Amino acid sequence: xxxxxxxxxxxxxxxxxxxxxxxxxxxxxxxDLDLKGARIGCSRGVCGACTVLIDGKPVAACLTFxxxxxxxxxxxxxxxxxxxxxDAIQQAFASHSAxxxxxxTSGMILLAKAMIAHEHKPDRxxxxxxxxxxxxxxxxxxxxxxxIEDAVQQAQSVKA
Amino acid sequence: MQxxxxxxxxxxxxxxxxAFGLTRATxxxxxxxxxxxxxxxxxxxxxxxxxxxxNEGYSPAHxxxxxxxxxxxxxxxxxxxxxxGAGVTHYDGARHDLVRSVLPxxxxxxxxxxxxxxxxxxxxGGNVTARRTRYEAAILLSALGAxxxxxxxxxxxxxxxENIWSATLPQGALLYEIRIPLRDGLALDYERSMxxxxxxxxxxxxxxxxxxxxxxxxxxxxxxxxxxxGGPPVYTPYAAGDPVAGDRYLNHVAQVFSVRQxxxxxxx
Numbered sequence: 001x002x003x004x005x006x007x008x009x010x011x012x013x014x015x016x017x018x019x020x021x022x023x024x025x026x027x028x029x030x031x032d033l034d035l036k037g038a039r040i041g042c043s044r045g046v047c048g049a050c051t052v053l054i055d056g057k058p059v060a061a062c063l064t065f066x067x068x069x070x071x072x073x074x075x076x077x078x079x080x081x082x083x084x085x086x087d088a089i090q091q092a093f094a095s096h097s098a099x100x101x102x103x104x105t106s107g108m109i110l111l112a113k114a115m116i117a118h119e120h121k122p123d124r125x126x127x128x129x130x131x132x133x134x135x136x137x138x139x140x141x142x143x144x145x146x147x148i149e150d151a152v153q154q155a156q157s158v159k160a
Numbered sequence: 161m162q163x164x165x166x167x168x169x170x171x172x173x174x175x176x177x178x179a180f181g182l183t184r185a186t187x188x189x190x191x192x193x194x195x196x197x198x199x200x201x202x203x204x205x206x207x208x209x210x211x212x213x214x215n216e217g218y219s220p221a222h223x224x225x226x227x228x229x230x231x232x233x234x235x236x237x238x239x240x241x242x243x244x245g246a247g248v249t250h251y252d253g254a255r256h257d258l259v260r261s262v263l264p265x266x267x268x269x270x271x272x273x274x275x276x277x278x279x280x281x282x283x284x285g286g287n288v289t290a291r292r293t294r295y296e297a298a299i300l301l302s303a304l305g306a307x308x309x310x311x312x313x314x315x316x317x318x319x320x321x322e323n324i325w326s327a328t329l330p331q332g333a334l335l336y337e338i339r340i341p342l343r344d345g346l347a348l349d350y351e352r353s354m355x356x357x358x359x360x361x362x363x364x365x366x367x368x369x370x371x372x373x374x375x376x377x378x379x380x381x382x383x384x385x386x387x388x389x390g391g392p393p394v395y396t397p398y399a400a401g402d403p404v405a406g407d408r409y410l411n412h413v414a415q416v417f418s419v420r421q422x423x424x425x426x427x428x
Contacts, residue, residue, distance in 0.1 A: 002182045021182040021223065024211065044212045048277060058277045063211040065204070067182065068225070111277065133277035 006070035011079025019066040025059075026050045028066035029076060037077035037106045041135075048134025051107035052076050058114045058133065077106035080113070089113055089151040098147035100138035107134050112148045116155050124149065177214045181222040188311050188336055191226045196313040196332030198222035203334065205247055206282040208274075209290045232285070232336055235259060241307075241339040246285025250274060253284055262342060265428070269300050269350035269361070285335045288324055294377045296352070296359065298324060302383050303361035303373040304348060307339045322373075322383045343369075347428060349421040357405050360414055362421040364388055374414045376402040392422040 002021040007014065010033070019028060026043075029035045029052070038061050041049030045060040052061050053075040054068075080087040086094065089112050099105040108131065115122055115130040122130070127148050136144060181198070185191035195201050202220040204210055205227050210218075226232065232247030235256045242262050244253060253259055254271035273296050274282060287297035288308065302322040310317040312333040319327055321338070345366025352359040356377040364370035368389030375381040379400045386393035395418045397411035405413075 002180065004182060004184075020179065022177045022179045024177065027176075043215055045208055045278065051277065057280045059281055060208070060277065063207050063281075065207070065211075067184075068207070068227075115276075130276045133275035 004067040004070070006067055008069040008071065009073040011075055012073075021065065021067055023066045024062055025052070025064040025066050025069065025074075026061035029061060035076050035078050039103055039106065041103070046135070047104070048107045048111065049104055051110050051134060053110050053114055056114060056117055058111050075110070075113075077110060080109070087113075088154050089116075089148070092147040092151040092154070093144075096143045096147035096150065098140060098143040100140050104134055104136045104138075108136065108144055112151060115148070116152060121156065122152055127152070177211075178219045180220055182225065183222065184225045184228060186228045188229055188231060188334070191224055191229060192311050192313060192332050192334055194222075194224045195334060198224070199331065203289075205286045206249060208278050208282040209286055209292070226334070237262070237342075238339075241341050244284060244338045244340070246288075246335045246337055247283050248285075249281060249283050250279035250287070251276070254279070263304070263340070263346065263348060265348035265350070265425075266300060266304065266340075269348065269352075270297075272350075272352065273297065284338065288321065288338070289335050291324060293375070293380060294356065296375070298322070299359060299361050299373050299375045299381050300348065300350060301338060301340070302381060303363040303371045304340045304346070305343075305363070305371065307341070308335055309337045309339060310334060311336050322381070325380045346370075347425050349424050349428075351417045351421055354413060354417075358402075358410055358413060360417045360421065362386075362393070362418060362425065364393075364422075364425055372418055374398075374400075374410070376400055376405050376410065378402055378404065388422055392419045 003018050004021055005018050007016050026038055026040055029038050038052050039049035041047035043062045045063040050061040051058050054072050080090055089109050111130055111134055119126055127145055183194040185194060200220050201222040201224050204223050204225040232245040234245045235258050236243050250270060250273050254267050260267040284297050287295045298321055306321045308319050308321055310333040312330045314330055317333055343365040348363040350361045358376045361373045368387055370386055372384045372386045372393055373381050379402045382398050384396060395415040399407055400410055
């Protein structure tokens with residue numbers, strides 16, 4: 001079995017590890033690092049429940065091998081809330097009740113975070129385009145879009 | 161379903177992936193050398209297709225990871241062609257200033273493939289070499305008359321994009337760039353409103369010479385050389401044999417689309 005020495009940042013903390021080449025990121029996060037926020041859904045990169053951010057870009061952790069973290073920075077949902085306070089996007093989701101079963105929520109929130117970082121003044125169409133990357137089986141899309149619109153407004157006001 | 165000792169019955173998508181050896185190439189030469197050495201090796205670039213293949217039972221003995229090869233991530237104009245590295249992601253390529261200025265219709269079509277999350281990881285080279293009929297990059301590139309450039313242990317291999325479906329590549333061959341010859345006035349229109357039933361790309365140059373590529377979810381694209389100097393291209397029906405679209409319906413829709421696409425290109 002081929003193992004790979006990797007160095008990466010996990011939610012801002014530098015980590016060194018040795019990982020088998022064939023271990024996927026989702027298994028590594030959940031089983032080795034005990035970070036259960038990224039969920040296992042379809043295991044085919046379709047549902048987006050396992051979305052994490054690598055160097056700020058949303059990726060499906062089920063389609064990513066753990067060794068690919070080498071030299072990168074990964075952000076999971078566990079890294080968002082600081083000092084016991086929710087991130088602005090998390091707070092917007094809570095305020096709009098933008099979840100039912102909650103299985104898709106961590107992926108949706110990280111997707112929204114990436115969108116706010118990549119898009120200049122995203123409108124509703126842009127939000128829908130991004131959110132269509134992931135699936136909410138409860139079909140809570142109106143609340144999810146409303147929450148993200150709220151978070152975008154907050155981010156814009158902070159920038160201003 | 162599969163029975164795993166100690167875990168009981170689990171879906172095949174949740175089973176552990178088989179172990180494999182790994183080469184992390186940082187140059188094209190390293191990658192080609194590794195692919196030549198390991199006859200049962202797979203290539204990892206964007207990875208959006210590969211892990212899914214593992215879950216379908218694919219089990220290579222070795223993996224060559226090429227996403228650190230920076231030379232495969234550039235877009236340039238060279239010798240009258242738009243040259244796109246095989247490692248360029250859909251997201252970066254479709255937004256690239258050069259692509260948008262030289263072939264705006266192609267940039268628009270490229271930006272509509274997959275979803276944002278996939279576009280940020282998946283590469284144009286991976287999309288073509290996956291040889292999946294539901295993937296769309298080969299449709300666009302075939303319409304534009306693109307050439308695929310492979311590096312192989314025996315030297316370079318070049319082929320027209322539409323030949324990817326039937327070609328047998330030399331051991332160790334790796335697609336490293338795609339060249340789109342830029343003829344005067346070359347423009348592309350892509351119609352995908354009927355996807356997944358069918359899609360169609362029409363590319364024409366200033367003289368009205370071009371190609372019409374009709375594709376369905378389950379069959380290889382049909383490439384038709386067309387002349388559209390005095391009016392819409394003459395559409396020739398074909399036997400796609402697609403189980404969903406049906407030949408009669410497919411050809412009817414494709415013919416209607418070809419006229420609309422011609423009109424859109426005239427306006428642009």
